[in-house]
Amino acid sequence: MSWTDEQIKEFTAIDQELGLSYCAESREVYIEMLEIYLEQGEENLERLPAFVEQKDWKNYIVAVHGLKGTSLTIGLQAFSEKSKEQEFAGKEERYDFIVDGLDDFLDLYRKVLAVVQN
DSSP: OOOOHHHHHHHHOOOHHHHHHHTTTOHHHHHHHHHHHHHHHHHHHHHHHHHHHTTOHHHHHHHHHHHHHHHHHTTOHHHHHHHHHHHHHHHTTOHHHHHHHHHHHHHHHHHHHHHHHO
16 A cells, blocks of 8 residues: 555644643653654664564564554654554454555654654
């Protein structure tokens, strides 16, 4: 599946007000969370495919659960939902869903990180 421009726009949209609400309305804390998100992004882009390749579903589920939460914390509500889909696919042992969609999910994640970077 390739993402349409409309889907990319939806999944990379950052709701700063939502993010600030999760950061006690502190711009300083919010910016710190954005920086942490970016740092974790590079690590996640390496870890997630490795977990799938190794069929290490427990750690994959933990990683996408964390991604779901941190995405929501900075205001990436739609991408948080995509991460939730990955998490629940793992919990429900729908591993084919994860394997088949991994490249698209990681591609979308890279686009999200590029938006956060800017």
